[in-house]
Structures are given as C-alpha cells and as structure tokens.
Amino acid sequence: MSDQLIIAGESLSSRLLLGTAGYPNQRIMRDAVKASGCEIVTVSMRRVALPGQEQRHGSDTLDLLSGYRFLPNTAGCETARDAILTAELAREALETNWVKLEVIGDRETLYPDAGELIEATRRLVDLGFVVLPYCSDDPVLCQRLADLGAAAVMPMGSLIGSGMGIANPANLELICRRSAVPVIVDAGIGTASDAVIAMELGASAVLLNTAVSRADDPVAMASAMRLAIEAGRLAWRAGRIPKRGRAEPSSPQLGLVGS
Amino acid sequence: MKININGIEQEFDCTGSQASFRQISLQHIWEAHGREREIESARGFAIALNGHLVRRAQWPQTPIAPGDRIEIVRALSGG
Numbered sequence: 001m002s003d004q005l006i007i008a009g010e011s012l013s014s015r016l017l018l019g020t021a022g023y024p025n026q027r028i029m030r031d032a033v034k035a036s037g038c039e040i041v042t043v044s045m046r047r048v049a050l051p052g053q054e055q056r057h058g059s060d061t062l063d064l065l066s067g068y069r070f071l072p073n074t075a076g077c078e079t080a081r082d083a084i085l086t087a088e089l090a091r092e093a094l095e096t097n098w099v100k101l102e103v104i105g106d107r108e109t110l111y112p113d114a115g116e117l118i119e120a121t122r123r124l125v126d127l128g129f130v131v132l133p134y135c136s137d138d139p140v141l142c143q144r145l146a147d148l149g150a151a152a153v154m155p156m157g158s159l160i161g162s163g164m165g166i167a168n169p170a171n172l173e174l175i176c177r178r179s180a181v182p183v184i185v186d187a188g189i190g191t192a193s194d195a196v197i198a199m200e201l202g203a204s205a206v207l208l209n210t211a212v213s214r215a216d217d218p219v220a221m222a223s224a225m226r227l228a229i230e231a232g233r234l235a236w237r238a239g240r241i242p243k244r245g246r247a248e249p250s251s252p253q254l255g256l257v258g259s
Numbered sequence: 260m261k262i263n264i265n266g267i268e269q270e271f272d273c274t275g276s277q278a279s280f281r282q283i284s285l286q287h288i289w290e291a292h293g294r295e296r297e298i299e300s301a302r303g304f305a306i307a308l309n310g311h312l313v314r315r316a317q318w319p320q321t322p323i324a325p326g327d328r329i330e331i332v333r334a335l336s337g338g
Contacts, residue, residue: 019338029336044337047265047330048287048304058336062303073337081310088312089332093305160338209338 003233005205007182008098008130008151014039015199016229017071017184018222019209020061028218030064036212036222040069042100044076045090062094071132073100078113080120087124099124100154100186100207101133110160114141118148125149134186137171139178146181153181154207157198158188161210165194169201176202192221192228199232200240263328280308280321280329287331303334 005012018038023029033041043062049055062070072090077083080103087099103120105113112135124131130151135141137155145153155175158164165188166172176183182204189195189208198206206229215221260271264287271283284306306313307330313321323329 019336021336021338023336042337043334045305045332046335048333050265050267050287056333056335059333061336062334070334072334075337085307085310085312086332089305089307089330090334092312092314093303093332093334095302 003237005182007132012039012205014226014229015205015233016195016225017042017205017207018212018225019207020065021058021209022213023218026058026060026064029058029061029213032212032218032222033065033068034222035219035226037226038068040071041065042071042073042207042209043094044073045086045093069098070094070096071098071100072096074102074120076104077102078104078116080116080123083116083120084123084127087129088127091129097128098130098151099132101131112136112156114138117141118144121145121148121150132184137168137175139171139175142175142179142183146179150181152184152204153179154184154186156187157185157194160187162188163190163211164188165190166197166201169197172198172203173201176204189225192224195225195228196232196235199229200236202236203232205229260323260325262323262325265329265331280313280323281318283323283329284318284331304331305333306331 005015014037016036016038017040018033018036019042020029046056072094074083074086077086083101083103090099091097101120103113103116104110117133117135121131121133125148132152132154133145133150134154135145142153142155158167184205184207185198185203186207189211191211195206212218212221212225261268262271309328
C-alpha cells in the first residue's frame with residue numbers, strides 16, 4: 001500500500017521530520033535519526049566561530065548525516081528581512097531551495113509573528129523557495145500561507161520545546177480537513193501518544209526534536225516516534241468509530257449461557 | 260581598514276591581498292573547519308556582505324571597503 005507524503009512534487013516515505021539539536025552527543029543524534037526512519041532532518045544557520053572563539057556545537061552534523069535531506073530553518077529570526085537572508089544563505093550553503101520558515105514574534109513563547117510570516121512567505125515563494133512556514137494553529141493563517149504558495153503549513157501542536165502535546169485538537173483537525181497543502185504538525189510534541197494524536201487528526205506529517213533529543217533514551221524514543229506516526233497514520237486512514245455516550249456490547253447477545 | 264565580521268570589528272592590512280573578500284572569507288571558513296578546503300567544497304557555508312548574499316562564484320571578484328559587514332555562516336544542528 002503506497003502512502004507517500006508528497007511535498008512540492010517530492011515523494012517521501014517517512015512522515016516524520018526530525019530535528020538535530022540538543023542531543024547528549026552527536027553519536028546519539030546520528031543513531032536517533034537512523035532509528036526514527038526519517039528522510040528529512042532540520043538544521044539551523046549560524047555565524048561561524050571567529051578565531052579564538054569556541055567552535056559551535058553540532059558543526060559536524062552535515063558530515064554525520066550525509067545522505068539525509070537537510071531542511072534548513074530560520075529559527076531565531078524576528079523579521080521577514082532576516083528570515084529571507086537566512087533562507088538565501090541556507091540555499092547557498094546546502095544547495096536546497098526548501099526552507100522551514102520561522103519568524104518569531106515573541107521571545108518568551110516563541111510564537112510566530114503572523115504578519116512577518118506572511119510577508120516572508122510571499123517573498124520567498126517569489127524567490128523560488130519551497131516554503132514550509134511554522135505557524136500558529138489558526139485555520140485562516142494556514143489558508144493564507146497556502147494561498148501565497150507555501151508548499152506545506154506547519155501549525156504548532158503547542159509551544160516550541162514545551163512537550164505539552166496537541167493543545168488545540170479541534171483547531172488542528174479543522175486545519176487538516178480544509179488544507180489544500182500538507183499539514184506538518186511542528187512543535188510541542190512530548191511523547192509518542194502526542195504524535196499519534198496529531199496523525200489521527202489528519203496531519204500529513206510531524207516535525208519534532210526535543211521530545212527525542214531530551215528523552216532519557218533518545219534512540220529508543222526515536223523508534224517510538226516512528227511507530228507512533230505509522231500507527232496514527234494507519235488509524236486515520238482506517239477511520240475511527242464515532243464516539244457515543246453509552247455502552248454497546250461487542251459480543252453477540254443471543255445464546256448467552258444460562259439464558 | 261576596519262571590517263565587521265560576524266558582529267566583531269577587525270582591522271585588515273589593505274595594502275596586500277590579505278584584505279580581499281575571498282581571502283577573508285576562506286580564512287574564516289578554514290578556521291571553522293579546522294582544516295583547509297577548496298572554495299568549491301565550502302558546502303555548508305555561506306556569506307553575506309552588508310545584508311546581501313554573495314554567491315560562492317562571486318567571492319573572488321567581490322570588492323570590500325572600510326566599514327563593510329561580512330556575515331559568514333554555516334549549517335549547524337537545529338530543530
């Protein structure tokens with residue numbers, strides 16, 4: 001049964017996108033990526049250390065993960081201008097026109113800035129990028145981003161790095177039901193059941209990082225996430241039963257012993 | 260000649276070839292790599308001059324002037 005995720009015409013067999021930051025060490029990061037079964041890993045763009053400065057952690061990530069598809073992010077950018085320059089630098093550095101677009105509007109909550117996000121999406125699409133914007137779980141914002149040419153939308157499950165899971169399943173279900181482009185739930189996933197819920201709500205994929213990288217055993221959690229996303233996707237395709245407020249026996253009522 | 264590199268102002272001798280955009284860029288990339296690499300294989304790195312991307316092919320012929328801001332970035336772990 002072929003059930004590929006298609007983004008901007010590219011066919012992907014894994015519906016999990018994994019971040020590469022915050023692991024106990026780079027070996028565990030590499031093993032977790034492998035265990036997750038993902039094809040796409042996210043990376044950030046940062047200034048190189050100047051002579052005399054300590055080298056940045058994770059600078060060997062590209063070498064360790066050669067063969068994976070890199071999805072650069074614009075994490076930390078607070079304006080469309082900075083996000084666009086970061087995307088252009090990433091395209092040059094990694095020879096990919098895909099970008100996970102983040103434009104943060106508030107440093108405490110890391111909530112996206114909708115206005116800057118819309119502006120950055122518009123301009124990056126014009127510049128030939130495949131734009132995957134991280135956005136709030138707002139159906140109208142998701143619609144606007146898709147209308148502007150975003151290749152997918154990436155509504156938050158809950159706050160970045162919070163592990164709070166899917167804060168607003170009703171909104172997410174609504175977004176998934178109406179979206180013309182793939183919906184990738186990004187941020188907030190805490191454990192495997194959160195990923196299952198996202199997929200059961202109709203998400204096309206899940207992007208996560210901290211739930212794996214900060215787990216007691218990141219490699220085992222990466223395996224759990226792979227299975228969770230497969231299970232959630234299968235359940236969504238299978239179609240769940242409606243919920244009802246009364247019991248209904250599953251065994252036949254006729255021929256009971258002693259009746 | 261003072262050039263701002265990744266937010267830190269540095270003084271360069273503008274009489275020799277040391278103060279070319281290409282030389283400054285490659286020197287910093289080599290430092291970050293811990294070993295020398297050819298310009299063509301500077302994968303993972305990119306450079307902006309005064310807020311605008313400078314494509315790799317343009318590094319050799321990009322002029323610099325006092326007060327220029329150079330951003331040299333690389334791909335790192337990220338979420």
